[in-house]
Amino acid sequence: MPAYGLVSRKSAEHMASPFPPGFRGLDIDDQDMVRLDADTYGYATSVLKGPLTERQRAGLTRLTAVFDKVLPAIEDQYANKYYAHVRDIAVLAAEVEDLREK
Numbered sequence: 001m002p003a004y005g006l007v008s009r010k011s012a013e014h015m016a017s018p019f020p021p022g023f024r025g026l027d028i029d030d031q032d033m034v035r036l037d038a039d040t041y042g043y044a045t046s047v048l049k050g051p052l053t054e055r056q057r058a059g060l061t062r063l064t065a066v067f068d069k070v071l072p073a074i075e076d077q078y079a080n081k082y083y084a085h086v087r088d089i090a091v092l093a094a095e096v097e098d099l100r101e102k
Helices: 002-016 033-049 054-073 077-101
Strands: none
Touching (some): 002 033, 002 077, 033 077, 054 077
């Protein structure tokens, strides 16, 4: 499952990246940016451990939609790249979960 390896690698890269300055306590489109980051990492970690619950799958699906709203609103170049990477982790985690269901 290639997506599984990508989730693992991208999650490790993510943990090595500094959180964007000025984004702690920041809400964009009613989304707490720290929480968005942490939730995505949490779902990705759960996917690597095994199948998600229905609730977790719904949360991961919600997160992928949230990125479509917040990414265009992030003007800071580093933060945009950081959150695009986080979005990629969420999308890959959803792919792993979809493949697991088949």
